Amino acid sequence: MAERSKTTDDPPDPPVVGNDEGIDPQTLEIARILRSLADEITEEKSMPLLKEIITKIAHESVHDRNYNVLTDYMRRFVNVLGFSVQFSVSKTKEIIKILLVIWNQQNVARYVMKEVYNEDIGAAEKPIDPDMLDKIPNAVKQLDDKGIKLFFKALQDGEEEVKNIRLMVVGMFGVGKTSLVNNLIKDFRDKNITPLSTDGIDLHRCQVMEDGDWCLDKEHRSQKYIKRLESVFDKMPVNTYAATASIDDTDSLDGSHVEDKVDALPTENQIHTEPVQRRNNVEQHEQDFVQMCSPLVEKMQNDTNHKPSKDIKVSLEKTEKEITVSVWDFAGQTLYYSTHQFFLNKRSIYLVLMDMTKPLDEDLKELDGSGIWCGLVNDCTYLNVFKFWLNAIHMCSGYKSTTGEIKPTVILVGTRKDKMEGTDKEKENKKDEYFNKALKSFERDSPIFKHIHKKTFLVSNLSPTDPDFVEMRKEIKCLAEKQEYWGTDKYPVRWIHMEHSLDKLRDDGEQLVHMDKIEEVNRSKKPQLVLSKQELSLFLELQHMQGNILYFKTSELEHLVVLAPQWIIDAFKCFVTQFNKIQPQVLKDWEDYEKLAILKPQVIDEIMNNSPPHIKEYKDDVIKYMEHLNVMAKPKATELNKCGHDETDAILGNNDELLDFHIVPCRLKNAPPPIETFTSPDCKRFKRTPVLAFVFCEKFMPPSFFHRLVAVCIGAWQIKKEGNKDRMYNGLAIFAIRPTYTLTIWYNDYIIYARIACCTKKLTSDIDTNLCQEVRHKLRQSLQDFVGHSVETPRTGTAFDMYIQCPSMTICEHNKGMLRVAQFNYESELDCDACSESHPVERSEAMHYWFKNELDLANKCDSDDLNQQAEEKHLSKVARLIGIKECWMLGIELKLSNVELNQMYADPACMNNRYEFVFKYLVKWRNRKGEKATLRKLNRAINAARLYSYVESTPVF
Ligand SMILES: Nc1nc2c(ncn2[C@@H]2O[C@H](COP(=O)(O)OP(=O)(O)OP(=O)(O)O)[C@@H](O)[C@H]2O)c(=O)[nH]1
Structure with a gap:
């Protein structure tokens, strides 16, 4: 068997490879x-x-x-x-x-x-040839090599730029979001629509016309495809029918197949981004493609001609080529905050709306009495809402993404200009003062500022013809054009057919479809246009990344495709909306749902009966999606004493049956009674671990992360009961993870806490540290997954940090006595300044329960003889071994700044080669530290970085 050929991008030494001949x-x-x-x-x-x-x-x-x-x-x-x-x-x-x-x-x-x-x-x-990687969009780079190769293959049949503006309109309920959206979109403006309160998220797809106005896309769609196909034909070479070369996929893929006849080819009409040397290779494909597509274009043109399409044709001529806008109008109500994070991403422009007649420090009035504002249990001001949205945008905008550069994407908009006092000039000044005051509430060096566009707006939504709206559309387009994805995202034209088919299904009213149907549509195409199974899957993945569809590749859901994102929102909406007409026989269960978030099957039926047909029809799938998104979970059924498992071998509940109802954590409304009784159980009666804390960076955590974590725990462990009541509250939940063992999780602001306690009479027994490791892994992994959901390229390791609260604190206090776990890799004790007398906390005291393996590694590192300076071979070894999740953290642990790391990462040699990236920053570290760059320091930093990976680490040196 031929071994992988060595390239300059390979690490100097291959990874540990065993002996091929003998079987050990x-x-x-x-x-x-x-x-x-x-x-x-x-x-x-x-x-x-x-x-x-x-x-x-x-x-x-x-x-x-x-x-x-x-x-x-x-x-x-x-x-x-x-x-x-x-x-x-x-x-x-x-x-x-x-x-x-x-x-x-x-x-x-x-x-x-x-x-x-x-x-x-x-x-x-x-x-893959690294040069080729420069030419693909970021979303594709996140695929594995096979996916990237497939993408290239598809590109060879022609490529096109995708220019889509995702516009997210967010702010408090009633601030004027829907009114503003109506004023931005011509069709709504013309019809003079009076807004209804948004329930969920309304999504409108628009086309940008040449005069800058936005028109709903629906009626332009078939025209759009003709244009897109035609534009590709336009770009094709004149002598395309004189093609000679045949295709060798592999060769043409890696770019090594260079033809020497390229000079003979016309350059003017070439598909402009395609490497010249591939022209001959692709000609045959182009020829086939033209032949394949022509009947389709003809058909579409005929179809359109038969429609009453005079207006459409006229308006189409006015559309600015290929620019589309998807406008997302977010509901302002409390509970929707918990799902909005799924839809915010880096590839969006945001309008953050504030009502200029509401002072920033004024408290919000709960209109629907349902739940908690922005995660704040008690008071919540307009300023809190403002901060919530900017933080949420920051967190979901890939701020930890590969380039790390934050470009402004947020336009601040003041509404109700008509209700303000004074001249226009004075109103403008007031608006500026308002936003300046709001922004000043962030810390001086907050990265949030980088998101804010310098131009802000003040509008009266009651005057749709005001030039402000024209100006705003212009500004939005300008901002979109400055984004790094603009005009660089290229997609294979061949996929237009499939995209068209999806749109057609959507137009036919299909919102959720089975894979079988998509495969059937695929098979029904001309043989040359049929996408292979892998290509189809890749196509769907990219459509998902673009926010056009939802396609989760899990065993439960990979057979389904949500064609309209609105469907998932509608589905979620059903579980958080108030219904007034409840059947009498369900009233009692309904009360349990309202008060305790217990969702019984009969309540699901009732909810489904009250839901629109496109949701009701797919009841089982709705539940699957809600479970997948951790909106709800089924609790475990088995009684503690029936577990019958060896305590040392299983966390309680892993083998339990599930109960036949769900809990919907985001609906838990009751605040816990005196919280200390749960968070700080009496030391005399209980053995307890110190409190483990997940502290989110930038001091922000969407409350939905906690709700979702509760859902994960509900699925993993039994809920602790008090009498027949679940110990589940808004912001705190307790689980019986084994007989006599409880896990309590709770949150405050941007910190999630966890503590395990054991009620035992045996003086000698201590809490099982293996159990603590497993619980920690589960919690950490879940949180990393949630962050991953919302961040384009998550550097999940840095989205939150782990701390232990001073073990001597009798009563746990929010954000006091916090000791950073990673720091214990460098110090054998840290100082606690929260207790009445300052005192040291030993490493073993802090890490013993939750971080047993890491404690051993840190101790070993202290004791081993590692004082020698790190040599190149050591750096190379580390660069080879360090994983994707840890590599960024290692840089940070070695005290390289984010800016430095980003600069090094931006180097093309590093961007797609982790080894090069890590090796480069290790060399920089060693050059900077000189003799102090010892193996011990390196080892400690590796241990600290690896805290965030889920595979138990072993010493590197
Ligand atoms: N006077 C005045 N009223 C406005 C303005 N903008 C919106 N309104 C009114 O405020 C009410 C709520 O407006 P919407 O556009 O539905 O607000 P929203 O933010 O979309 O509300 P939700 O969908 O509930 O989150 C409507 O009666 C609007 O007519 C404005 O600039 N001036």
Whole structure:
């Protein structure tokens, strides 16, 4: 078998590779374990899924070595199979180790796949040419190498730029969002629509006309596709029909196949971004493509001609080529805040609206009495709402994204100009003062400022013809044009067909469709246009990333595609909207839902009966999506004493049946009674861990993160009862993770806390540290997943930091006595300044329960002889071993600034090569520190960075 060819981008030494010839006992043992698992595992879906995970990791081990894939599949294993009925804690650990060996040792990967699964995974493929990577949009770069290659293949049939403005309109309810949207969109303005309160999110797709106005897109759609196809034909070379070369996919992909006849080709009409040397190769495809598309264009033109389309044609001529706007009008009501985060992203322009007649320090009045404003249990001012939105935008805008650069995307808009006193000039000044005062509430060096566009607006929505709205549309377009994605996102024209088909399905009223249907549509096309299964999947993934559809690649949901994002919002809306007409027989259960967030099947039925047909019809899928998004979860059923499991081998509840109802955490309204009784159980009666705290950066955490975490815990452990009542409150939840063990999680502002307590009479017994590790892993992983949902390229390690509260504090106080866990890697004790007398806290005291492995690593690091200066070979070793999730954190732990790291990352050599990136900043660190750049320091920083990864780390040196 040919080994992967070495390129200059490869690390100097390959990763640990075992001996290909002899089969060592470890490999044989792994194969044996995997074979025996196949016999042991009886649950229908577990084995195929495990096989899929192993296969994927083995393939990656031998071929692309994309660390993302490893981490994703490891996560999938831990989340879906790990610690489940079939996989006890010890088995889970064993399999995790096996997966790591398969990843690290290509010979093991090959052997296991051949012997256990009868599959020859062969030799490595050629890596992608790094030059080609410059030419693809960021979203595609996040795919694995196979995905990128497929994307290139598809691009060869022609490419087009996508220019879409995602406009998010946010602010308090009643501030004037819907009125403003109506004033921006011609169709609504002409019809003089009176806004109804937005329930969820309203989404309108528009076209930008040449005069800058926005028209609803629907009627232009078929015209749009003709234009898009035509524009590609326009760009094709004159001699396209004189094509000679045939296509060799592999060669043309990596750019190594350079034709020497390129000079003969006309350059004027070339598809302008395509590398010249590929022209001959693609001509045949273009020819086929023209032939394939012509009938389609003809048909569409005929279709359009038969429509009463005179107006459409006229207006189409006026549209500015290819620019579309999707306008998202967000509801201002309390509970919707918990889902809005799913839809905010970096590729958006935001209008943040504030009512100029409401002073910033005025308290909001609860109109619907349902829930909590912005996560603040008691008072909430207009300023809090303003800060909430800017923080939410900041968090969801990929501020930790690869380039790290924040470009202004937020336009501040004051409404109710007509209700303000004074001349226009005075009103303008007041608006400026208002926003300046609001912005001053952020800290001096807050990154939030970078999001704010310098031009702000003051409008009266009652005057739709005011020039302000024309100006605002212009400004929005200008801002969009300055974004890095603008005009660079290129998509294969071939996919236009599929996009068209999706739009057609959507126009036919399909909002949620089964994969079968999409595959059927795909198959019904001319053979040359049919996308392969992988290509179709990739196409859907990218459509998802663009926010056009929702496509979750989980075993539960990958057979479904949400064509209209509004569908998911409508679905969520059903569970948070008040209904007035409830059937008498459901009234009591309804009360449980209202008061305790308990969602019984009959309440679901009632909700569905009150829901629009497009939701009601898909009841089961609605539930699946809500579960997937952690909006709701089914609690565990088994009584504590019926668990029947060895305490040392299973966290209580892993083998339980689920109850037949859900809890919807974001609906929990009751504040906990004196919180200390739960957060700080009496030390005399309970053994308790110190409090573990997840502290979010920039002092902001959307409350939905906590609600979703509660949903994850509900699915994992039994809810603790008090009599027959669940100990679930707004902002605090308690779980019985084992007989006598409770886990309490709660939050305040931007910090989530967790504490395990054990009620035992045995003086000698201590809290099980393995249990603490497992709980911590679950909490941390879930939070990282939530952050990942909303951030384009998450550097999840830095979205929050982990702290331990001073173990001597009898009563837990918010944000007091916080000791940064990573810091214990450098110091054996830290100072607590929260207790009445300042005192040191020892590393072991702080880390013993929650961070056992990390404690051992830190102690080992202190004791080993690691004083020698780090040499190049050491740096190279670290660069090779450090994973994607830890690499940024390592830089930060070595005290390199974010700016420096971003600069180094921006270097093309580093952007797609983690090894180069890490090696480069390690060299910089060593040059800066000189003799002080010791192996000990490096090891400590690695340990600190690895706190955020979920695979237990082992010493590097
Ligand atoms: N006088 C005045 N009234 C306005 C202005 N903007 C909106 N309104 C009125 O305020 C009310 C609420 O406006 P909407 O546009 O529905 O507000 P919203 O922010 O979309 O509200 P939700 O959808 O509930 O979040 C309507 O009666 C509007 O006519 C304005 O600039 N001046």
